[in-house]
Amino acid sequence: MSIFTRGFSGRGRDDNPALPPGQYLTEDFPVLSAGPTPTVDKADWEFTITTETGETHRWNWEQFMALKIDQVDTDIHCVTRWSKLGTSWRGVSLDTLFADVETSAGYTMAHSYGGYTTNVPLDDLLDGKAWIAFEFDGEDLDPEHGGPARLLVPHLYFWKSAKWVRGLTMMENDDPGFWEQNGYHTYGDPWQEQRYW
């Protein structure tokens, strides 16, 4: 049961149905990260998927750019309560990247240049739900927003969309990643307000 706040009438009442509970709209693109922005040269960049048997699938930048590229128009929701609607990205679908990957594990850990990790169930990466994105609003993705490439899982809070992503490791169990060990929810559904544990 909440109390009323004396003298507060509120400004928002943004009843946009695209806005999850507890979120407000922003036109900016705020940044949330835990440390310095790593410098990642496309010439050195690679993306890997490593299965539970240790088998590794590997793409360098050139091989990655030769894959089918999707245009993605989506809303994004940060756990710090801003949402940005109708953002425009280009990237490679995880369906494309997992096409030849044999795994029976149900979970993934995304690893980033710079050491960041986040855990995402495999089901949340497949069926057109996630991408490795390298372009935002028609421009190369800025380093501070995760460039050269970041994971894009827009149906979960945006910390799951790991910046500077370098690979996915399959896991049998849903082990917590970096923010998940530091207080954020293990799954992070914005429509359920799964912010913290």
Next chain:
Amino acid sequence: MVGAWLVGTVAETRKETSTGRSILLDVPDWPGNIAGQHVDVRLTAPDGYQATRSYSVASAGDGSRVQLAVDRLPTGEVSPYLVDDLMTGDLLEVRGPLGGWFVWKPEQTAPVQLIAGGSGVVPLVAMLRSHGASGSTAPMQLLYSVRAPHDRFFADELETLGNVTYAYTRAVPAGWPSPPGRLTKDALAAATLPASESPAVFVCGPTGFVEAVATWLVELGHEPGAVKTERFGG
């Protein structure tokens, strides 16, 4: 575990700058907090509409007193209420403490360099207070970049909390040895613990400030993993 919403009572508010104030809350069920953690603050309008934002806590340790310091964002919804309208005796709902990364604990023995931009000083003040209260012997110093002398949060207390260096970007106090200007990499190097001392570094401020400072720190030889950042506006 983040617990339930707690009801706090405003014990005191104090004007800190032309756009910011500190707010001391009495929260009987507050579990205590580590220096650097946040709290969610929830406002509820008469029709049930709610707005919630996270704020850094300026206080640290046990006890039921929680101090926030809030800068008014011109386009904000919650910060103008907290800075302009909230009064002593008002009730305020909070939930926390939150966050386990951007924190300093008294048992940490490494030297500590704190670097603040504007109201980003708030969680770093909590660290200085925790450091002082615990009698920690770890060296700890603050570089505080701020527009002008009257924009400093906790200005008087910082005089007594120890080793603070100011970098003024728009206006300097009378007799200040250098003109105002944006912090540079050289000035940063001169005013902070060198990488050779392997300090734990905490940087908090607006995104552009944090991005620039963190990049310079790495260029100056600091281990990226030793530099913890927190940005507001996002």
